[in-house]
Amino acid sequence: MARTTAARSARGPAGIASGPVPAPAGGRSNRSGPPPVVVLICVLIAAFALLPLGYVAVMTVGAGWETISTLVFRPRVAELLMNTVALVVITVPLCVVLGVGGAWLVERTSLRGHKAWSLLLAAPLAIPAFVNSYAWVSAIPSLSGIFGGVLISTLSYFPLVYIPVAATLSRMDPALEQSGSSLGLGSWRVFARVVLPQLRLAIAGGALLVALHLLAEYGAFAMIRFDTFTTAIYEQYQSTFNGAAANMLASVLVVFCLLLLLAESRTRGNARYARIGSGAQASPARLTLGLHAIPAQLALAALTALAFGVPLYHVGRWLIAGGATIWARPELVSSLLQTLGYGLAGALVTTALAFPLAYLAVRHPGWLSKTLEAVNYISSSMPGIVVALAFVTITVHGLPAIYQTSTVLVAAYVLLFMPRSLVNLRAGLAQAPRELDEAARALGKAPFTAFLRVTLRLSAPAAAGGAALVFLGIVNELTATLLLSPNGTATLATEFWKLSSEIDYAGAAPYALLMILLSAPMTYLLFSQSKKAAGQ
Amino acid sequence: MTESRQTQQRPRHPHTARARRSSPPVAATTDNHLLIEGARKSFGGTEVLKGVDLAVAKGRTTAIVGPSGSGKTTLLRLIAGFEAPDAGTISLDGQPVAGPSDWVPAHRRKVGYVAQDGALFPHLTVGQNVAFGLAGRGGKAAAGRVAELLEMVSMDPSYAKRRPHQLSGGQQQRVALARALAREPALMLLDEPFSALDAGLRVATRRAVAATLSEAGVTTILVTHDQAEALSFADQVAVMRDGKLAQIGNPFVVYTRPADRATAEFLGDAVILEAWMEGSLATCSLGGIPVRRPPVQGRVLLMLRPEQIRIAEDGPIHGTVVDTDYFGPETTVRLQLEPLALSKDPHQPKGGEIISIRHWNAMLARPGVRLSLRVVGEGVAFPFA
Numbered sequence: 001m002a003r004t005t006a007a008r009s010a011r012g013p014a015g016i017a018s019g020p021v022p023a024p025a026g027g028r029s030n031r032s033g034p035p036p037v038v039v040l041i042c043v044l045i046a047a048f049a050l051l052p053l054g055y056v057a058v059m060t061v062g063a064g065w066e067t068i069s070t071l072v073f074r075p076r077v078a079e080l081l082m083n084t085v086a087l088v089v090i091t092v093p094l095c096v097v098l099g100v101g102g103a104w105l106v107e108r109t110s111l112r113g114h115k116a117w118s119l120l121l122a123a124p125l126a127i128p129a130f131v132n133s134y135a136w137v138s139a140i141p142s143l144s145g146i147f148g149g150v151l152i153s154t155l156s157y158f159p160l161v162y163i164p165v166a167a168t169l170s171r172m173d174p175a176l177e178q179s180g181s182s183l184g185l186g187s188w189r190v191f192a193r194v195v196l197p198q199l200r201l202a203i204a205g206g207a208l209l210v211a212l213h214l215l216a217e218y219g220a221f222a223m224i225r226f227d228t229f230t231t232a233i234y235e236q237y238q239s240t241f242n243g244a245a246a247n248m249l250a251s252v253l254v255v256f257c258l259l260l261l262l263a264e265s266r267t268r269g270n271a272r273y274a275r276i277g278s279g280a281q282a283s284p285a286r287l288t289l290g291l292h293a294i295p296a297q298l299a300l301a302a303l304t305a306l307a308f309g310v311p312l313y314h315v316g317r318w319l320i321a322g323g324a325t326i327w328a329r330p331e332l333v334s335s336l337l338q339t340l341g342y343g344l345a346g347a348l349v350t351t352a353l354a355f356p357l358a359y360l361a362v363r364h365p366g367w368l369s370k371t372l373e374a375v376n377y378i379s380s381s382m383p384g385i386v387v388a389l390a391f392v393t394i395t396v397h398g399l400p401a402i403y404q405t406s407t408v409l410v411a412a413y414v415l416l417f418m419p420r421s422l423v424n425l426r427a428g429l430a431q432a433p434r435e436l437d438e439a440a441r442a443l444g445k446a447p448f449t450a451f452l453r454v455t456l457r458l459s460a461p462a463a464a465g466g467a468a469l470v471f472l473g474i475v476n477e478l479t480a481t482l483l484l485s486p487n488g489t490a491t492l493a494t495e496f497w498k499l500s501s502e503i504d505y506a507g508a509a510p511y512a513l514l515m516i517l518l519s520a521p522m523t524y525l526l527f528s529q530s531k532k533a534a535g536q
Numbered sequence: 537m538t539e540s541r542q543t544q545q546r547p548r549h550p551h552t553a554r555a556r557r558s559s560p561p562v563a564a565t566t567d568n569h570l571l572i573e574g575a576r577k578s579f580g581g582t583e584v585l586k587g588v589d590l591a592v593a594k595g596r597t598t599a600i601v602g603p604s605g606s607g608k609t610t611l612l613r614l615i616a617g618f619e620a621p622d623a624g625t626i627s628l629d630g631q632p633v634a635g636p637s638d639w640v641p642a643h644r645r646k647v648g649y650v651a652q653d654g655a656l657f658p659h660l661t662v663g664q665n666v667a668f669g670l671a672g673r674g675g676k677a678a679a680g681r682v683a684e685l686l687e688m689v690s691m692d693p694s695y696a697k698r699r700p701h702q703l704s705g706g707q708q709q710r711v712a713l714a715r716a717l718a719r720e721p722a723l724m725l726l727d728e729p730f731s732a733l734d735a736g737l738r739v740a741t742r743r744a745v746a747a748t749l750s751e752a753g754v755t756t757i758l759v760t761h762d763q764a765e766a767l768s769f770a771d772q773v774a775v776m777r778d779g780k781l782a783q784i785g786n787p788f789v790v791y792t793r794p795a796d797r798a799t800a801e802f803l804g805d806a807v808i809l810e811a812w813m814e815g816s817l818a819t820c821s822l823g824g825i826p827v828r829r830p831p832v833q834g835r836v837l838l839m840l841r842p843e844q845i846r847i848a849e850d851g852p853i854h855g856t857v858v859d860t861d862y863f864g865p866e867t868t869v870r871l872q873l874e875p876l877a878l879s880k881d882p883h884q885p886k887g888g889e890i891i892s893i894r895h896w897n898a899m900l901a902r903p904g905v906r907l908s909l910r911v912v913g914e915g916v917a918f919p920f921a
Contacts, residue, residue, distance in 0.1 A: 435655040438618050439712075441642040442649035443669030444719055450643070458659055 034364035041356045046372045049379040049415055053254065055390035060251040063244055071248040076232075080249070084228045084256070087149050088211050094154045095210045096203055098303060099161025104191070105296050107169040110286045112293065117300055118166060122159050122527040124307040126519040128476040128493070129156040130219025131512045132307075134500050135314035137223055149226040155307040156220065157213050161206030167530040168202040169195070187287055200267065208264040215257055216383035218479040219497060229253040230385050230479070237389065237483070250386045257381055315512045322506030332510055335490040339518075342406070342481075342491060343474040346413035347467040350421045353414060354466065358425035363434060373422070380419045387412050388483035409484045416480065417473040421466035424529070428462020429455070465529055472522035475515060492518075569594040569755045570615065570723060574624035577610055584610045586779035587624070592723075592772070597749070597756045599766035599787075602776030603802065608759045611776070612725050615757065616649045617642030628723065648716035648724040648754070653732055654708040656700035662686075662711050663696030669719045685714040689748055706737045713745055717752065724749060726758040730765065742769060763803045767791060775799050792841070793828075797918050800839045805892065807845065810885035811838035811917065818917055821873040821887030823853050825915040835883045836917040844912050845893045847900065851908035857901045858890060867898040871907065 060068065071077075105111050106118040124132075133152045136143055143151070172195065180190040218230045229249055236246035289296055319326070357376065360369040391412050395403040402408055432455045440450035478493045485494065496511035570592040577585040584607045592598045600608045613619045614626060617633065617640065625635035628647070633640040656665050666682045683693035689710040700708060709729050716724060729745070730738045746769055749756045760766050766773050767787040774784045775794075783795040794800035797808065811820035813836045818825045820838050822845065830836070855871035869892070876887035893909075895901060 431658075433655075435651045435653070436657055438616070438642070439649065439651060439655040439657070439715075440668065441618070442616055442647060442725075443715065444643045444646075444671065445669075446643050447641070454657060458657075 034360055034368075038356045038360055039368070041353075042360050042369075042372050045353050045357060046375040048411075049376050049418070051379075051394060052382050052387045052390035052415070053379055055394060056247070056251045056254045056386060059244075059247040059393075063248065067244055068248060071245055072252060077249070077252065080227055080229050080232050081252075083146065083149075083226065084215065086146055087153065087226075087228060088214050090146070090150050091153050091157070091214055092207050092210050094150070095158040095161045096207055098154065098158040099163075099206060100165050100196075100199065100203065102158075102162050102300065102303065103166035103169050104195075105300065107166050108195075108287055109296070110288045110293070111296060111300075117304075119524070119527065120304050120308065121162050121166075121300070122523060123304075123520075124156060124311075125159045125163075125526065126516055126523040127156065127308070127311045128219075128478075128515055128519070129153065129213070129217055130223060130478060130493075130497065131315070131515060132156045132311050133220035133223040134496075134505065134508065134512065135311035138314040138318065138505060139310060144224050145226055148224040149221055149228075152220050152224065153210075153214055153217065155310075157210045158303075158307070160209040160213065161203065163527060163530045164202040164206050165199055168199055170531060172198055204264050204267040208260060211260050212257065212381050212383075215253060215260075216385070216479070218385060218482075219493075223500065229256070230383055233385050233389065234479070234482075246389060250389055253383060254386055257383065258378075261378060261381055311512075312516075315509050315516070318506045318509035319513060322509055326507050326510055329507065331490050331495055335492050335495045335511070336514060338489060339475055339491040339493070342409065342413070343471040343518075345406075346410050346417065346474045347421075347470040349410055350414045350417055350470045351425070351463050351467045354418055354421035354425050355463070357418075358422055358429050361422075362426055362429040376418050376422065380416060384412070384416055384477065384480040385483070387415055388480040391480075391484055404484070404486045406486055406489070409481065409486070409489075412480045412484055413470070413474050413477065416477070417470040420469040420473060421463075424462045424466030424469065425459060428459035428465075431462070432458035465525060468522050468525050472519055472526070475518050567593050568627075569596075569629060570757070571627045571630075572611075572615070572624065573626075575611070575614060575621045575626065576623040577607075577614060577619065577621050579610075584779055585614070585621070588776075588779075588781055590774060590781060590784065592755060592757060594755055595753050596772060597746070597758070597770045598772040598774060599758045599760060599770035600774045600776055600781075601760055601763055601766035601803075604761055606776045607779040608761075608776045609727055612727050612757065612759045615723075616647055616725050617645045646719065646721050646723070648719065648721035650709070650712045650716050650724070650726045650729045652728045654700075654705075654712035654729070656708055656712055656715070658700055660700075661696065662698050662700065662703070665700065665711060666696070666715045666718055668715060681718065682714075685718055686711075688717060688752070689714045690744055704737075705733050706741045709733065709741055710744065713748065717748075717754075722755060724754045724756045726756065728760055729758075731760070731762065738765075767803070775802065777802070792913075793916055794839070797837060797839065797921070800916070800918075805842050807840045807842055807891045807893070809838045809840075809889055809891070810887075810920075811836050811915075812884055813917055818915055819876075820885055821853075821876055821889055822909070822911050825911055827915050827917045830917045832917070832919050835885075835920040837920055839916045839918065840911065842891075842893045844915075845891070846910050846912060847893075847895055847907050848910040849908055851910035853909040853911070855891070855907055855909055857903050857905045857907065859903050860898065860901050862898045866894045866896055867901060868892055869895055869901040869907075871909075 063071075102117075102121045106114045106121065111117060129152065132155060136148070136152055176198070177190050177194055180194040181187075185193060215228070216230060217228075218234055221228050222231045222234070229252060233246050233249045233253065236243055236249060240246070357369075357372060361373055391408050392403075395408055436454045436458070437450050440454045441447060445453065475491075476493060478497055481489075481491055481494055482497065485491070490498075492511045492515050496508045496515065499505075499508035499511070568591045570590070572588055572590040575585055575588045576583065586607075588607075588611055590598075590600075590611075600611060602608045610619065614621050614634065620639060621634055623636075625638070626633050627635075628645065631640075632638040633645055656662075657668065660668065663679070663682045666685050667678045670678050670681060679696075682696055686693050686695060691707065691710055691714070695703070695707070695711075700711070703711065712729070726745070730742050733741055742765060758766070758769055760769075767790075770787060772784065773787050773790045775782045775790065777798060782799050783790055785793075790799070791803050794803060797806075800806045800808075809820040809822065811818040811825070813827065813830050813833050815833075816827055816830060818827050818830070818836060818838045822840070825838060825840070827838070853873070855873045858870040858872050860870070861868040870890055871893065872890050873888055876885060901907065
């Protein structure tokens with residue numbers, strides 16, 4: 001069935017003069033059968049996405065138990081484990097409290113200027129964590145250890161909880177809260193017993209993202225000399241290129257990631273909180289804050305000042321201190337161009353590869369599309385350092401011709417940022433139902449023309465949105481870029497990293513500014529999209 | 537065609553359906569615009585169409601009616617060319633378009649298609665939607681044709697500049713029809729195009745669409761689950777059940793002389809009584825009812841439409857009102873009929889059933905009142921299941 005569908009669709013646009021045409025033997029299309037070309041492409045993409053995980057598995061198994069036990073069961077690993085676990089255990093709840101609290105104040109209270117606040121609370125996402133770290137080290141040069149790690153990562157990552165929770169809150173049917181009130185619950189108890197349970201999915205999803213970022217972050221922690229698995233793997237890699245020690249640390253990190261993914265899927269369970277019933281939804285009633293408005297405003301002002309104000313202030317301070325000379329470095333323009341080049345290439349390739357996966361998931365849902373999607377989500381959850389390490393080893397041993405070429409770097413970007421494109425394309429394709437495609441065919445358009453003029457055209461805005469988010473990710477990517485970029489490559493992130501590692505903070509400032517400026521519109525896009533997507 | 541199912545239901549009379557069918561299923565004349573023979577289709581192991589034969593004459597209107605899941609939309613999709621049949625052939629104007637050795641894809645079939653929700657392209661204006669299928673026409677000519685098409689579906693040409701979401705549901709359906717008419721298809725397929733509209737709009741849109749299509753002389757196939765819609769819209773009604781066409785015929789025949797009990801009950805309210813068939817007279821608790829061409833003699837089930845049972849002062853039959861259900865223009869009256877004189881033969885009907893009829897005067901029928909009844913017209917007998 002699959003094979004013959006391909007034959008038929010290949011024949012479609014080729015053009016048949018008129019009248020009936022002999023069909024290939026047994027040629028039958030099936031509504032539930034996806035085009036085999038698409039399936040093949042999707043399977044290849046999934047196989048490619050499994051490379052890092054496969055690499056880690058093969059390395060771990062190949063190392064043998066003895067090597068594993070000597071490399072894993074040692075005080076250094078225990079120390080890293082302590083640090084990483086403490087970081088996750090302290091930072092994630094802090095992010096949840098700040099994210100949920102902020103979202104509730106902005107979406108459900110009579111807070112003055114809630115529109116401005118709702119944007120300001122998402123704004124810290126425009127500042128890469130390692131730029132945030134740079135600013136805080138400028139402010140408090142002695143900042144280090146778990147305290148510094150928690151401070152910087154909380155301020156950098158709480159918007160990852162805030163954005164989905166705010167979006168869910170703004171879409172939540174107020175009738176449920178009204179039912180709660182009519183059943184005799186006070187405002188606080190309505191929040192705890194009606195609102196909070198409905199936020200579970202958004203909170204769990206946001207918390208998972210924060211935890212994965214914590215495991216993957218290199219620059220922000222390296223700058224304050226706080227050792228996590230990721231920083232330790234990078235150091236190991238620098239000292240003993242492709243050593244077994246780095247590989248073993250990576251496999252512990254991967255196990256950690258998989259445990260987090262499992263934990264999140266457990267909390268999520270099969271819960272669905274779709275709005276039941278039809279009809280227009282009323283806008284939610286806002287709780288009057290009264291005298292509490294003052295501490296609420298102060299708390300939000302303090303949070304914004306710490307998360308957004310401090311980095312902007314210190315970047316600005318270094319820019320002024322550096323004067324005109326810091327803009328004169330020739331690397332500045334070339335690194336901007338290279339960043340834009342990698343960003344665009346990565347965004348385009350990622351979107352092109354995400355399209356068949358999204359198409360399969362939307363038009364032919366089933367176990368196959370679910371599995372392929374899950375493979376991509378899981379492998380994209382792996383830290384950049386693991387992906388980079390895998391690509392380095394695989395290219396060195398298997399494909400020396402492309403070792404340290406831009407191809408490998410773009411491939412790593414595709415792998416790391418695929419879900420951003422996938423999520424958007426899925427939503428976009430859902431806007432272009434099969435019926436429209438069929439309507440075009442009934443109007444005399446060949447299948448391929450119909451696809452171009454209807455399905456592709458209708459999903460274009462979503463594809464562009466997804467591409468922009470991939471671009472944002474690439475602009476701020478540091479770890480994989482450091483390991484994989486060809487010699488002589490300089491992106492904004494790597495140049496910033498080089499200069500700030502040399503304690504040339506003034507010289508690094510223009511790069512920080514450019515990254516923030518490039519990220520700002522994409523962050524706004526992410527923010528406005530989340531509002532639309534919630535509740536679907 | 538209906539044989540195997542009926543064999544299951546009524547083992548004693550395997551040929552009933554064939555004998556009773558009001559028109560032959562496939563008249564292989566050159567007049568047939570569409571001819572489907574033995575079409576089968578399965579999805580993932582489930583057989584949705586179990587061998588369908590259908591002939592549609594040029595310029596006529598056919599309604600395929602059946603409950604949801606009966607396979608009627610799949611049949612329409614086979615005709616449109618969105619799916620290929622697993623077995624059987626489909627011909628348009630005598631040219632095979634789907635079969636063991638033929639395949640013409642949807643875009644080369646010259647078949648118009650209007651989907652349930654209109655499926656207007658949201659990124660195009662009304663005018664661009666209508667012009668979508670017009671190939672190789674210049675701007676001016678296309679604009680003129682669009683205006684002409686919009687007028688054909690009784691819409692002002694000024695609507696051409698609007699977006700689909702600015703139209704009401706009925707207007708969207710009419711634009712979808714105009715878009716499908718643009719290519720002057722010889723065959724128009726309508727997939728429940730009125731079911732998303734509310735009741736008042738549905739009737740008005742249906743009339744408008746039927747008028748437009750008959751003026752254009754387009755052969756039309758309507759798929760619907762609404763039997764009233766099917767009966768009022770079409771020249772020919774095909775009743776679909778469990779992947780087969782249970783009966784094909786003109787609306788009056790299909791309604792008054794259904795092929796089997798399930799068809800009878802699907803097409804409208806039916807009064808079903810046990811009866812004893814002798815010659816062409818069925819004896820039941822409503823007296824002796826004439827039956828044209830009875831399938832069997834002896835024990836049968838007799839079907840009458842409720843409107844055939846009238847309340848009449850001089851009526852020979854009596855029944856006692858059990859309860860009533862008032863809904864404005866009419867009242868549904870449930871009546872307890874009187875038992876028949878006891879016969880020793882256990883196969884003879886005993887009578888005393890409760891039936892539902894309709895009457896305009898709610899005051900007449902209070903519970904407990906004994907009414908006189910008269911039966912108008914013929915009944916239909918089905919072999920006793």
